[in-house]
Every structure is written in C-alpha cells, then in structure tokens.
Amino acid sequence: MQNSTTGCGPNEWLDVDRRIIWHPFTPLGKKEPPLLVTAGRGAYLHTYDGRAILDAVSSWWVNLHGHGHPEIAKALAAQAETLEHVIFAGFSHKPAIELAEQLQSALPFPQGRIFYSDNGSTAVEVALKIALQYWYIFGREKRKVIALRGAYHGDTFGSMAVGERGLFTRPFHPLLFEVTFIDFPSPDAAENALQQFRSVVENDDVACFIYEPLVQAAGGMRMYSADVLERMLGYAKEKDVLCIADEVFTGFGRTGKMFASEYLKQPPDLIALSKGLTGGTLPLGATAVSQKVYEAFEDVGPERTFYHGHSYTANPIACAAANASYRLLRQQECQAAIARISRLHADFVMKIHSHPRVRDARSLGTILAVEVEAGETRYDNQIAADMYRFFLDRNILLRPLGNVIYTVPPYVVTDEDCQRIYTAIADFLDRL
Ligand SMILES: Cc1ncc(COP(=O)(O)O)c(C=O)c1O
Missing domain, CATH: 3.90.1150.10 (Aspartate Aminotransferase, domain 1)
Incomplete structure (x- = not known):
C-alpha cells in the first residue's frame, strides 16, 4: 500500500x-x-x-x-536482534539487570532498588505513588505532599499536581490533588521559605516532599542554594517526610556531578530519572528507591504490592542504549x-x-x-x-x-x- x-x-x-x-x-x-x-x-x-x-x-x-553515537547505535542494534522486548512482570533480562547495577553503584544512597518506567513523568508518578503507598502500608495518616513554587515535574496528572499551577495546567486545576507549595528559596526569600517549610512539616501529616535539586528547569533554569535545600531536607527527615529528588533533568552530569543530589549531605529517599538515562536515544524512566522505603514493600501480600507497570517497562533496547551511554559517561x-x-x-x-x-x-x-x-x-x-x-x-x-x-x-x-x-x-x- x-x-x-x-x-x-x-x-x-x-x-x-x-x-x-x-x-x-x-x-x-x-x-x-x-x-x-x-x-x-x-x-x-x-x-x-x-x-x-x-x-x-x-x-x-x-x-x-x-x-x-556509534557505540550506542551498535549496542541497541545488537539488542534489537537478540530480544527487542519482553513483559517485565515475571520476566527479566540482562540489559535491565546490568543497568540497575550501574545505577545502584552511582546512587547517593546504598543498596537502592530500581523501578523502571518509560519517561520522566512516569518516573515521577512512580515515586509519588510509592511514597504515598509507603505510609498507607504503615496505616499512617500522612497524605500531604509538599512541592516548590515554580516547579515542573511532567505532564501526567500526578506530576502536574506537584508542578506550578499555571498556563500548562489551568484546564485541569479542579482535578489536581491538593499540594502545599513552598515559596521558591531564592536568596532573598530563603529564610521565609524555610519557615514555611518547617511549619508545614510540623503537623506530622506530610507524606513526601518533591523537588528539582538546585535547578528548576522548565521553570526558567532557576537555581537555588544547596545550603537551603539541605536545611529543608533536614527538617523533612526530622519529621519522617519522604524526600523525592526529581533528577529527570539534573541527572547524568548536567550539573557537573553525576546527580545534583551529590551536592548535598542528606540523601533523598527516592530519585526520579529519565532524559539522559539512554544518552537521549530511546525513552526510558527509572525511579531509584532507598532501602528504607522498599523494605516496607517486602512481602508477598497484596497490600504491600506496588500495582504499577507500563507495557514498555524496562524495554531491553532502551536499557542496552542506557548501558552504552553510561559507559561513555564514565569515561x-x-x-x-x-x-x-x-x-x-x-x-x-x-x-x-x-x-x-x-x-x-x-x-x-x-x-x-x-x-x-x-x-x-x-x-x-x-x-x-x-x-x-x-x-x-x-x-x-x-x-x-x-x-x-x-x-x-x-x-x-x-x-x-x-x-x-x-x-x-x-x-x-x-x-x-
Ligand atoms: C525536572 C523534570 N521532571 C520531569 C519531567 C518530565 O519528563 P518527560 O518529559 O520525559 O515526561 C521533566 C521534563 O522536562 C523535567 O524537567
């Protein structure tokens, strides 16, 4: 035809x-x-x-x-001839295992787990859902979510909800879940933002805090100090608030370090990754989960199962491209x-x-x-x-x-x- x-x-x-x-x-x-x-x-x-x-x-x-890039092209072509895709529930494959190992060794927390998806928005959705289910598992009434004003975390409903409410999201406002927004901690607003943050976490009902570490990308490449973020993470940890670093943009060397979280002493509990993960060749998302968080899910019971997955979760060709890209990045x-x-x-x-x-x-x-x-x-x-x-x-x-x-x-x-x-x-x- x-x-x-x-x-x-x-x-x-x-x-x-x-x-x-x-x-x-x-x-x-x-x-x-x-x-x-x-x-x-x-x-x-x-x-x-x-x-x-x-x-x-x-x-x-x-x-x-x-x-x-010839090395990435070669790796994905070879993978396409071997195994192009397979369901990732009940099955696994070497490219995904190798990539998880590489990522785990670079994460700012030890023994993290990798949950795959297929783009930045889904990596964020997964992080939010895991954080909320974590408190559900413990039967705790912690459902509040904190985010920073001016943030952008993606275009799906959950990731829109934690982003700046403005032009991109206006038609959907009535349907977005409630989020407490803290002022962007620019140098002259930092003390005020810290106070807001502290008073919100004081109530013990906050499930998680999501942030783009050091740079709000789509918000205008707005940069803020590691010191202020460190203090926010400190308050969050004191009050048992899970911290989600959205490194979809900042990951893989963009800020000069592998992850922007490396500029901080306090590690997050979850990290959303995508964009540079495959060197820009194929769509892939990954949510890295710290030991403390995934241990709560370690059971075969239905209440502790994370019922989330995408058809192309951990696509082998995308993982092969990511492995090749990661090797180049390390050189x-x-x-x-x-x-x-x-x-x-x-x-x-x-x-x-x-x-x-x-x-x-x-x-x-x-x-x-x-x-x-x-x-x-x-x-x-x-x-x-x-x-x-x-x-x-x-x-x-x-x-x-x-x-x-x-x-x-x-x-x-x-x-x-x-x-x-x-x-x-x-x-x-x-x-x-
Ligand atoms: C910080 C951040 N998080 C999430 C996303 C969403 O990623 P994607 O466009 O792959 O869904 C973006 C996209 O620009 C981003 O900059």
Whole structure:
C-alpha cells in the first residue's frame, strides 16, 4: 500500500505533517512548519534543505554524547536482534539487570532498588505513588505532599499536581490533588521559605516532599542554594517526610556531578530519572528507591504490592542504549568534557552578567541561563518567539523559556560551538 508521501518531496511531507500530526507544546494554528530533520551527527541536526543546526538544548535535554553515537547505535542494534522486548512482570533480562547495577553503584544512597518506567513523568508518578503507598502500608495518616513554587515535574496528572499551577495546567486545576507549595528559596526569600517549610512539616501529616535539586528547569533554569535545600531536607527527615529528588533533568552530569543530589549531605529517599538515562536515544524512566522505603514493600501480600507497570517497562533496547551511554559517561574523556563546558559557561557568565540587558546570568555545570531584561520573567513572555527565530536563523537551536535564554549542550560540543552560542546570545542582547 502506498501512503500519501510515497515519492514526494519535503514540502509534501510537511503538508501531510500539518494535516495529520499534533506536535507537543505547539499551538495547532501555528503557521510555521516544523523543520524536517533527516539526520543527527554529534552536536548537529541536519535538515532536509541542507542546514546543519547546532543542537544547543540537547533535543529537550536528553542528549549527552551527541546524535548518532556509534557505540550506542551498535549496542541497541545488537539488542534489537537478540530480544527487542519482553513483559517485565515475571520476566527479566540482562540489559535491565546490568543497568540497575550501574545505577545502584552511582546512587547517593546504598543498596537502592530500581523501578523502571518509560519517561520522566512516569518516573515521577512512580515515586509519588510509592511514597504515598509507603505510609498507607504503615496505616499512617500522612497524605500531604509538599512541592516548590515554580516547579515542573511532567505532564501526567500526578506530576502536574506537584508542578506550578499555571498556563500548562489551568484546564485541569479542579482535578489536581491538593499540594502545599513552598515559596521558591531564592536568596532573598530563603529564610521565609524555610519557615514555611518547617511549619508545614510540623503537623506530622506530610507524606513526601518533591523537588528539582538546585535547578528548576522548565521553570526558567532557576537555581537555588544547596545550603537551603539541605536545611529543608533536614527538617523533612526530622519529621519522617519522604524526600523525592526529581533528577529527570539534573541527572547524568548536567550539573557537573553525576546527580545534583551529590551536592548535598542528606540523601533523598527516592530519585526520579529519565532524559539522559539512554544518552537521549530511546525513552526510558527509572525511579531509584532507598532501602528504607522498599523494605516496607517486602512481602508477598497484596497490600504491600506496588500495582504499577507500563507495557514498555524496562524495554531491553532502551536499557542496552542506557548501558552504552553510561559507559561513555564514565569515561575520562566525557568527564573532562563536562568540566570544560562548565568552565566555559562560568567564564561567559562573568563576561555577560553586567550587560545592561541582562537581568541575571547563571550557570551550574553544563547548564547556562541568561535572563533577559525584557518584561516579566515568565514562560509566556512573547520575546521567546523572537529569540527562537533569531538563533535559528543562525543555525542554533535555543528554545528560550520566556525571557530566559539557556543552553544545555550535548557533552561533545566543541569550544568553538560554545563560543558560537555565546556570540549569538551577546549579539541578541546588543540588538535590544
Ligand atoms: C525536572 C523534570 N521532571 C520531569 C519531567 C518530565 O519528563 P518527560 O518529559 O520525559 O515526561 C521533566 C521534563 O522536562 C523535567 O524537567
């Protein structure tokens, strides 16, 4: 059977795309067609019309080692020929076991367990559900959930509920479960946020606290101090509140360490992982669970069983890709690249922060953010669309969050590529 694109060119393909596909986070009435990508190599995306675009956002923050990495490609091709998928209830396989072992050895708590799912939102859902069931098992009336204002934890109902209530979630507000939000602990609001936190946990009815450690990503790459978070975790532990670190964005070297939780002395009880887990090749989620928590479930009884699973839980090809990516990440060359990018970003922050059109410039590891002095700092600031076009015209993919320009490049990005990004940002600011 022929489909309507057989034998057609890119314009016809895009026409079919426009008529049939619904793209994420994209208004259906948007006139501009998407860019048709034919290949990805290293830090570059190649389009049908011959452009090479620098992927300065790692394709929604997932890519670590560049596109089309031969070792990851080889590993997943070999796995596809051996075992492409198998139900993960009552069955297991080597790629999942090997990956769990690798993750366990890197976790900030000893002897953690890995519960697989297939994306960041599900990794968060799993963490929330395990935390709530944990207290149910003990027959404790601890159901309150704490989160930070400005958070983003995903698009499923549970992960939406613990995120900032705003533009993304408004149609669903009446259906989201109640969450106590603590003010974002920026330097001038930190003491107040700590007091709020302390008074909420005082009541002994809090089940868990979920947070993006040190950086609120979609919230505008907002960074906050390890010291404040450490104190929040301290209060939480005193009151038996389970702590969930959402490291979906910060995991796998983004902040300069394997996990952002490594900047803290207090380990969380659960960690949500995805994005960089497979090096950006295939969807996979993992929720790491500390010994204290999973021990509560150690029984064959139905009350202690976690009745949760997705059809593609622990897909073997995705796990094989993750194992290959993890080996690359551990290599000296990759660690040196992370340190190199971190230094370049920090130098650029020093240079640009006094620019008259910069409200704030900050970096942590391989994450760089420049908050532009233009209207309110919020996601729907219209300057984002102008900036996106400005950078894309220079063949750089940057997708500002409102007036916040940020880059999280793949770790294979060269010094010259980084300078290209910085020059484009500076040029944009000079034009304002
Ligand atoms: C911190 C954080 N948690 C969860 C998610 C949701 O991940 P996914 O898009 O894979 O569902 C994201 C996505 O951006 C994120 O940044």
